């Protein structure tokens with residue numbers, strides 16, 4: 350079954366599948382066990398240009414779009430590297446997509462070539478201890494340095510920031526007007542946001558930026574960390590878009606993130622269904638393959654149907670984004686479906702393998718852990734449903 354994907358996306362699928370085939374489930378499970386960044390496959394994908402797909406050709410990239418990135422991520426996850434979604438979300442998503450659409454010419458020339466050849470990594474610092482779903486309430490501030498008004502100083506705290514340890518650049522989401530002040534001035538709640546490019550290595554070296562990895566249940570191929578900003582100095586030329594008008598830019602970060610998360614969920618479902626069905630064809634109980642029992646076969650068939658529906662919505666959302674058209678509704682429906690089906694397929698694979706699902710000999714336990722968090726991040730399922738309820742069904746808001 351295949352949607353009428355453009356040649357470019359089909360070529361991406363083929364190319365990423367060829368790289369991913371060199372790294373089996375055992376490779377990913379070992380990296381997870383050792384809490385080790387999968388540098389080998391990361392470098393392999395980078396060398397092949399599979400992270401630079403959406404970087405414009407004049408900066409050395411593939412000149413393609415989010416659709417091709419989503420296909421690349423889906424293919425990587427289908428190979429079993431389901432936590433590899435973090436590769437695609439952090440660097441091509443937060444870095445290349447954001448700068449391609451909103452970076453200044455100088456920022457593009459400075460950073461996009463490294464994103465094209467896979468030598469530069471990114472992270473996004475949005476979530477705070479008191480502002481997750483309610484991102485509007487972030488408190489991390491950026492103010493002009495009174496002694497050098499060409500620079501901003503960032504102060505505050507973030508939480509759960511993935512990939513800081515590998516990142517060269519961070520997209521830091523700050524308030525240049527505090528939430529309370531926007532209210533007092535009668536400005537919209539979304540006013541006063543500014544996004545910055547923070548040079549991570551430099552700020553870590555000068556001690557103004559620090560992080561603490563949070564021990565976590567899965568996705569241990571990279572850290573997710575508490576991050577502290579203690580007057581991190583950032584030159585004004587590192588503002589992404591306009592000062593105080595960052596919320597519009599932020600939506601062009603969050604929608605691709607949701608679409609890439611959706612593609613990861615669909616790829617996860619592909620991986621889990623393959624493991625479950627391979628096992629169910631072979632394993633015989635009571636003298637017949639367990640896959641013949643409709644109690645196992647029908648849930649797998651149902652999940653296959655949901656996976657294919659989610660795949661189409663993911664493609665549609667990515668295509669709309671690439672056309673510069675509104676894609677919020679589609680991104681949310683895709684994210685909801687991708688995250689659900691990835692988790693449900695992992696859970697059903699667990700049921701199918703029964704006792705062996707619990708063994709580290711099979712990758713099901715790893716995929717099960719990694720798939721679960723996708724229902725909560727990058728946006729929690731309830732908030733996605735709230736968007737669908739209010740924006741698509743016209744129901745009253747709870748937030």
Ligand SMILES: Cc1cc2nc3c(=O)[nH]c(=O)nc-3n(C[C@H](O)[C@H](O)[C@H](O)COP(=O)(O)OP(=O)(O)OC[C@H]3O[C@@H](n4cnc5c(N)ncnc54)[C@H](O)[C@@H]3O)c2cc1C
Nearest residue numbers: 473474475476481482509510511573727729731732747748
């Ligand atoms: C492994 C991992 C990696 C992450 N990586 C990053 C990263 O790289 N960068 C980054 O910025 N953030 C990152 N995050 C943070 C992530 O985006 C947030 O955890 C997520 O947005 C949810 O926020 P929260 O955890 O604060 O939940 P909360 O906002 O505290 O919500 C708690 C619960 O309340 C529900 N809820 C709240 N309001 C409503 C309502 N009105 N109606 C119904 N239900 C409601 C939510 O749906 C949720 O179930 C990561 C998180 C994890 C776990």
